[in-house]
Amino acid sequence: MSKRINKDWLEETILPLVEKPIRYTGGELNSIVKDHEKCSVRFAYGFPDVYEVGMSHLGTQILYKVVNGAPDYCMERVFCPWVDMQEKMKEADIPLYTLESFTELSEFDFLGFTLQYEMSYTNILSMLDLAHIPFYREDRMGGDYPLVIGGGPCAFNPEPIADFFDLFLIGDAEETILELFALYAKSMEDGKDRVSFLKEACALPGIYVPGFYAASYSPKGAVEEFTPLIPEAPAKVEKSLLKDLETATFPDKPIVPYMDIIHDRIMLEVLRGCTHGCRFCQAGVLYRPVRERSQELLLKQAKDLMKSTGHEDISLTSLSTADHTQLSQLVDELQQTCLGTGVGLSLPSLRVDTFSMGMAKKIASVRKTGLTFAPEAGTQRMRDIINKGVREEDLMTVTEDAFRAGWERLKLYFMIGLPMEQDEDLEGIVHLGNKVIYLGKRVAAEIGSKRRISVTLSASGFVPKPFTPFQWIGQDPLEELQRKQWLIKDKVRTKNLVFNYHNAKVSHIEAAFARGDRRLSKVIVAAHEKGCRYDGWDEFFNYELWQEAFKECGLSSADFAQREFAEEDILPWDFIDTGVRKSYLYEEFMNAKDQALTPDCRDDGCTTCGICMDMDCEMMLQGEVPNEI
Amino acid sequence: MKYRMEFAKRDSVAFVSHLELMKVFSQAIRRAGLPIACTEGFNPRPKINFSSAIATGMTSLAECAEMELTLEVDADQIMERINETLPSGFSVGAIRQMEGKHKSLMALLSHSDYQVRVRLAETYGKAADLDEAVNSFLAQDSIVVLAKRKNKVKEKEIREGILSLEARAEGDFLYLTMQLVAGSNGNVRPEHVAQALMDYLSTPSLTMRIEKTMTYGLKDDEKTRLFLV
Incomplete structure (x- = not known):
């Protein structure tokens, strides 16, 4: 029927x-x-x-x-x-x-x-x-x-x-x-x-x-x-909140595609949430509080998944896997389990610190793929504005360690168009890249390696997302984002240094929709009728068609992407409660202007974002937070 | 320890490509907990080899593959375990342990049998004369087809590669049974033979489904089921 x-x-x-x-x-x-x-x-x-x-x-x-x-x-x-x-x-x-x-x-x-x-x-x-x-x-x-x-x-x-x-x-x-x-x-x-x-x-x-x-x-x-x-x-x-990840339903028999898919591996979700408090990061707000799974449960899940999928890789996934309080023990146990099976481990993202590097070294004993670090911004001033607690010396220590351990290809991830950004901050990105190259060459000479050192600088255009401290500010105009890309491109003059950047026009349209309201549905329909589809794919994205669609609807993408809000304004997404208070986000916005750092609540106690108080929940850690992060 | 198996690839998994086939088998072997041997180096690969790159979209009743295990396991047990873990559509029908050195399956493969079902635009009108038509098709000295390779189209002579061909008409379908040269010594593709025949018969076809029914190798110059060579 x-x-x-x-x-x-x-x-x-x-x-x-x-x-x-x-x-x-x-x-x-x-x-x-x-x-x-x-x-x-x-x-x-x-x-x-x-x-x-x-x-x-x-x-x-x-x-x-x-x-x-x-x-x-x-x-x-x-x-x-x-x-x-x-x-x-x-x-x-x-x-x-x-x-x-x-x-x-x-x-x-x-x-x-x-x-x-x-x-x-x-x-x-x-x-x-x-x-x-x-x-x-x-x-x-x-x-x-x-x-x-x-x-x-x-x-x-x-x-x-x-x-x-x-x-x-x-x-x-x-x-x-x-x-x-x-x-x-x-x-x-x-x-x-x-x-x-x-x-x-x-x-x-x-x-x-x-x-x-x-x-x-x-x-x-x-x-x-x-x-x-x-x-x-x-x-x-x-928002609906799953308070305990330990008892949550977990896919013990996931579908195994025939096709080679993008992430063709076991995905072991070790924790949900992140409280580092980077001020550009939406996921860090949406998925609070931090909820860890225990080492015992994760080990059992890994074993079940190996049996039910036959995948050859296990990826420990989360917003910040190195934060898991039992990661070191978990990695040891997983490596024991994988011994002789041909199954390898991987970490999707690394923090810029020695602990993460230690984990990477441990894991890379089987396969040594490239390493990616995310300093996010080129100068200390800028990193303080976005509350990314990474210092230049941390990056140097960690990359030196990586070169010594035998990696030759590193990728550094940045954002451009960040709030209060100046041209020095962009030059700082290239400066950092050059310093890392120099370091890599020095290490290579010391250890007698003849292999070529290469560093990729990857930059995406910043999109001020709802529910972040930067939700009140507009995105850089498209021309400004493009100028900034060229500024960096122009400064990259070493062969070993590669600069990759995303299409700024995509970031612009993305911002218009991220920050948009109900007036935009007809724009999407108009764009669809003009043939827009698979807009996230460079080969299909058509900026001109999008501009026509906005124009036909009497709207402008720039108005949405670049719009600024005042403290007292009603934001289009205000009716949704993520558990993190709007007043807290605004305070964080002010702290950004003052370049004042806000510590992670895992280390230094509650920063009163509101989630645990207002949603009757708590951070669930399985072990002790190490003193030095 | 080397093992040779003969397996079938039926139904929708016809669309699993050759590269994906490798993944299907290595995953099934890992799920079965069989001690598969891997290549050395930075990126270890499981040691599994196939007789040919089977075309995406074709089903097969007799593909051959060889794998290497690090321990000796009873062949029947391997078959049972691997059939439990293979996705539906795949099944291993025979397996045997290999002794000593031998050529790779790819080099051993010499011929394949196929069945092709051609959907016609309309019922074939001259069914009674079909055998005769096929015979005169085969009596030609030369049969040239257009073979696509990447983005180039090249003419290809296939007459010598057709060992046998029979046709039967039924409703809107023509059923073809053929034996063709296969492998590294001049592979002839069944869809080319079918298309050449349709052209010869001046009969427009709509679609075709192809199934490989047997693979052969040469043993003491005798055509032998590849699994046993």
Whole structure:
């Protein structure tokens, strides 16, 4: 009875004509196919990017386990088809389908999109279009369409896409999604309609139903009013918080793709959250407080995952893995476990300190890949403004250590366009790069190595994100970002030093959406109609089309990307409560102006960001915080 | 310890590419807990070799692969364990331990059998004369096809590489059974033979599905099932 795609026919006629057809066949090891007739809630989970990107995302695997672990619910995956497949599907009038049962998306109770990146918004529309589902919530009223829901980091400012969605789930989804589905199943059983379900859903943690709120804007674009339209809708939507990672559901049998995906390895989530308090970092605010998993549990999870996946790498993932209080012991034990199996360990990011370097050395005994450090800014003044507690001598000590241990290729990651930035700060980036090269050459000479030292400076354009101390300031104008890139490029004069930078136009559009409000949904539709898609991919991003789309809607991307807010202004995302107080973020903004450092609350006690007090939770560390960080 | 296995690749996993195939097997072997030998060096790779790079989209009933283990394990046990951990669509049908030195599977492979199902735009009209038509197709001295290699199209002579070809019409389909030269000594692709025949018969085709049904090598100049060579 549900509408399914004829798989044999698809495999014979369409798939031989497209690139990497294995993206569209499903059937991977550990994927789960359930009988829809026996499920009270059918959930299609959409990842608005290509298969190999989506399947690299840990959150997808977690949610898959959470939902499919419930006997009455099913979750099936759908990714954004690559452009060649999109064309074929349109030509042959094949609606978008899920990889588990090849069912059309319109047949599901819920269609969810994970919102990982602003530049994937047009892909959401491409997917709705291929599924024959109207974009705007208003246009779906009365029709028999799935409820369109969203979650993930960009759901913390859902306003630019609010008109497309019925409901957003803000914060950790592991527990709330099951409560939401239970409520839906009961509502349907009781014969209630969707509106009454949505009203009741407002009482659940982290649920935002945009249709129940009205936003009005001044002619200049400031939020004049943002108000709930019904009593059930809370004025503030508090994020959903998973308080204990130790007891949380964890994907012990993740799907193992046939394809080579971006992160083709075991992802062991060692902790969630980060309290270093870098003032540019949104994730550091959204995922507070810090919650560690114990060494015992992680070891068990690693063993289970080795057995269930057969992957050859284990990556210890989190926002800052070196922070885990039991990391050293954990790495030792994991190395024991991996001995003779050919399985290797990796750390995705390193802090600039000797402890992290020690870990890297320990781990690299099997495979010695490149090392990446993130000083983020080129001068001490700038690093103090952003509260990145890294000193130049730390970087020198650590890189020297890396060269001595045999690494020749290092990557240093920076941001440009940071608040209060001056040209000296940009010159400082090149200066640091040259110093590291010099150091590398000196070390190479000392240890008699003939191999070439190379340092890559990688710089991305800063995007002032909501819920950071820099949310009140605007992004640098596009021309200024480009000038800064050229300034650095011009100063890089050594062969061993490579400068990589991201397309500033992408950062500009990204900022417009990160800082945007409800007026932007029509811009996304206009851009989609002009052919914008896969905007996060350089080969498809088309800045001119985006400019046309903004213009047609009577708006300007610069107004959104560069807009400044005053302390008393209502921010478009103010109705969401991350647990970190707005007043704290503003204090941090002032501290940035004073170049005053704020310590990590792990080391020096509470900095009163508000999360533990207001959300009745606490930092969960498994061991002692070492004295020297 | 070297082991040779013969395996099938059916259904949707036809779209697993040759590079991905390597990953599928090494993961399955690790899940099975078999002591796979790895290459030395910075980036150790599991020692598994395949007889040929099977085309993406083709199913096969008789692919061959060899792997090296660091310990001796009973062949039947290996088969049982690996079949438990292989993803659906893949199955190992036979396995044996190899003694002494021998050429690589890639070098041993000489011929393959294929079955091709060609979907026609309309029912084939001259079914009664089909055998005769195929015979006269094969009676040609030369059959030239256009072979794509990367972005270049080149003419390729394939007549000598066709050892046998039979055709049967049924409804909108033509079923072809063929034996072709395979491996490093002049591989002929079944879709080229099918296309050349369609052109010869002036019959437009829509799509085709191809299955490899057997692979051979030469043993004392005798064509022998590759697994046993």
